[in-house]
Amino acid sequence: MTQALSKYRICDFTGQLAGAGATKWLGVFGAEIIRIEDPVREGRWDILRGANPFVDERRGINLGGAFNNHNVNKYGITLNLRKPKAKEMLKEIIRQSDVVSENFSAGVLKKWGFGYDELKAIKPDIIYVSNCGFGHTGPYHEYRTWGPIVQAISGLTFTSALPNQQSAGWGYSYMDHTGGYYMAMAIMLALLHREQTGEGQWVDLSCTEAAVTLNGPALLDWSVNRKSVRETGVNANRSQFIPMAPHGIYPCSGDDHWIAISCRTDVDWQQLASLIDATWTRGFDKEDSRLENQDELDQQLGSWTREWNKFELQDALRERGVPAAAVQKPSERIEEDPTTHAWGLWPSVDHTEIGKVRVDGQPVHFSKTDWQVTKAGPCLGEDNIEVFGRLLDMAKDEVQQLQEEGVI
Template identity: 55%
Template sequence: MTGALSHLRVCDLSGQLAGAGATKILAAFGAQVIRVEDPVSRGLWDALRGVGPYVDERRGVDLGAGFNNHNAGKYGVTINLRTDEGKQLLRELIAISDVVCENFAAGVMENRGFGYEELKRIKSDIVYVSNCGFGHSGPYRDFKTWGPIVQAVSGLTYTSGLPDTEPAGWGFSYMDHGSAFYMTVAIMAALHHRERTGEGQHVDLATVPAGMAMLPTEILDWTVNRRMTQPSGNRADFDEYAPHGIYPCAGEDRWIAIACRDDREVALLAKVLDEPALTADRFATLPQRLTSVAELDALVGAATTSRDAPTLADDLVAAGVPASVVKSPAERIDGDADLTRMGLFPSVTHPDIGRVRVEGIPMTFSATPWHLDAGAPKLGQHNDEILGTLLGHDAQALADWAERGVI
């Protein structure tokens, strides 16, 4: 392989989204990512393994689309760490790896005999990156989290929703993705340090503070003004723009996003919508518009509701008003010319699922582009290649281990 990271080997003990998302990025740039899973639990090491959506009526640990998406381009082996032989196999794999990464709860690696001190004994310059809710130290280290819990604890959920209603939440584990990006940066920074100094290290990543980092203005508003940010729906967080929101358009579940930054853009919006009331004296300035923001939004919504969303968005942009269709999956994935240009949804081949598309990496490199062609590994798919060819164990040993549940 000739990718930017093709000189790296990663022993990947992570799963779900937070860890798997990070190592997928490394694999896309050529790193040899070896995904280690448990043969006994039959895929339950990673809860996404057999979870839909599915391409057809088949079900099983090798057919989950989410797992395929987040583990494209990786190798997969099974090692039973309940056995001494399995622990020795993992030690051998760590000894030839540059990075060990995982996103278990704090203490799990130590309890399995693979804390950082042991990893250093196996390979002195190993880069070890862990990723859990509260990190490996501090008063909350023993608390276990999932993405929605991280979002609630960090404050993201509190700010999400409509005024005077309960927090809406985010509906998905977005902080798993966010912490995956941090994890990728952490791995690369630690590797850069090792290249300069020869020293490995343990990077202790915590997803809750990573979530708090997504709320800088809200945190600043509290620390400076002792003012609590309130959920504002689609309106501007700090009353900097009005109108600023999502408005209905013609057709089922069709919407347009509009943001007017100043009086001039409000006048342009009024012209495109043919709604002169938007330029009435009571809406002449931003403070006046904010005082009557509910009435303002109702006027805009009444004017957009009969309009075709793509056509209206084009008309507003042409006039100089920031606007966009609230895009459906089909419009984003199949109908966006720019994403097609980037190749953001490449097709990969999975042994069982077949040829399907996955999410790519939203970056364009002129010299070392990313590449994804292989789907996620089936459970234990590369045992022969990795444990046999790479680690040097013969076919008889592999067959014996498989029969006894070591691999």
């Protein structure tokens, strides 16, 4: 099948998830991703390289399951940029690339001699996309972040909480995923601009800024009405603005099984009440009384849902037109949910050292140029011979010589 982005080459310094997730998208749509790692530190700048999860008891820098997940369809090469020869090789790769991408702390690439000015001198229309916590300007630009810190600063941790509790936050790096999505958008927006005008540019992506935009209408409620979320408090499972009640996550039978239920209207409530079939529901027939007495409503409803199997209740409510969904655990989403299987959401790759393993696919299907996962995440320097041969016209023994000299 034709590939949507096969005319583009990315000189890619990204790692972790916030950066690697961006170039994963471009890679599965056919862009050639040349992922560059430091041989001296064995690529450990990317903490996922040798980290959990592992398929078996083996450990090592090539065996990290998350690294493999985020780096499919990429070529892996090593360059020791402390050596002048490696810098020369990098320059030639940049000369042949459309984009240089990285998610180091601000200024790291510049310190190595590859800031935007230098990149432009190598290739005048280069697109440089940097993704760091606070961007390259402003009082905090030197500060470091990880996903959870981006989430903390941006308000997203605060608004994921139950009453009378500290913030629950997000139990994973939502903003590493999402920072990667914005980085992919930024790269493609800059490519579209270059296609129109011939101009490159430096895109300064601040992951916390992208995160702050995700607070939704709450920021306008502040800037216009001076409504403070800190003052009003958070019950994240309730509807934030639209008047809906009940609206929450309720216990079901068994250990740690839950269901989400939302009643958008009186009709939804009547349908739910008819299934409950108990006199207590009558006190909640009016939306106002449901909204005003939500604590009591949630308690009553929770005692009723507790007797149900979550999937049976989900089906019974959906049949009545009431929005409901079991809180699915990973095994249920991945192994039992027919919709993820029909989608082909969990493709497999054959990793050189790990073996056969499944990875996250993409939640989209293109009718003409769909994504394809064709290559597992690279072992450290796995594609040196192929990439240096193809781009720099180096013979295999020349590449091996460079490895002995510690250049790659």
